[in-house]
Amino acid sequence: DSGVTQTPKHLITATGQRVTLRCSPRSGDLSVYWYQQSLDQGLQFLIQYYNGEERAKGNILERFSAQQFPDLHSELNLSSLELGDSALYFCASSVATGGSGSYEQYFGPGTRLTVT
Amino acid sequence: AQSVTQPDIHITVSEGASLELRCNYSYGATPYLFWYVQSPGQGLQLLLKYFSGDTLVQGIKGFEAEFKRSQSSFNLRKPSVHWSDAAEYFCAVAATSGTYKYIFGTGTRLKVLA
Numbered sequence: 001d002s003g004v005t006q007t008p009k010h011l012i013t014a015t016g017q018r019v020t021l022r023c024s025p026r027s028g029d030l031s032v033y034w035y036q037q038s039l040d041q042g043l044q045f046l047i048q049y050y051n052g053e054e055r056a057k058g059n060i061l062e063r064f065s066a067q068q069f070p071d072l073h074s075e076l077n078l079s080s081l082e083l084g085d086s087a088l089y090f091c092a093s094s095v096a097t098g099g100s101g102s103y104e105q106y107f108g109p110g111t112r113l114t115v116t
Numbered sequence: 117a118q119s120v121t122q123p124d125i126h127i128t129v130s131e132g133a134s135l136e137l138r139c140n141y142s143y144g145a146t147p148y149l150f151w152y153v154q155s156p157g158q159g160l161q162l163l164l165k166y167f168s169g170d171t172l173v174q175g176i177k178g179f180e181a182e183f184k185r186s187q188s189s190f191n192l193r194k195p196s197v198h199w200s201d202a203a204e205y206f207c208a209v210a211a212t213s214g215t216y217k218y219i220f221g222t223g224t225r226l227k228v229l230a
Contacts, residue, residue: 043220056215103210107160
């Protein structure tokens, strides 16, 4: 158990809908990362938050957004869903305060999103 | 740009045989490198990491990896594979410029024959 929790485990929804994925980082970790794993794109970095502020953006679509709350949990919002958004979405957390320990990420179990 | 290449998409070995999974990276500075394992339907578990120092690093489950700067490689090895090692293995490099995001390789799926 990595200490990172994600809910829900599975999500099935229709095209055009909006969903919210939730992530709680390990205790003490300030940074949260979101990754998407799909068959055609592999594991892709989407976005990083550090202590409530956006730190870095990757291949994240404009239809997707995220935020990190004062209690450090994070939510990834996916809207106007398309079939191609079906994927496994991982959240990871790290200390990210400097030093080599900042680079070690702990991954949650993922949320499997199926868009029909 | 940073990148990670895992040349082998699938590897099949017999139980008890040795294993080597290849990983090549492209990065301008000293890389921070990782190997993760993903069992079917599961999340990613850290096997081992390289930050600096000794180029041979030991990880969990009997895995080790060797960092070779001259070859830009970080290959994962195990002397004797167990059936429970069947999974997908990902090599990753961490960005060191302001963010700690990972760039992952495409993964190598390991099949173990009894």
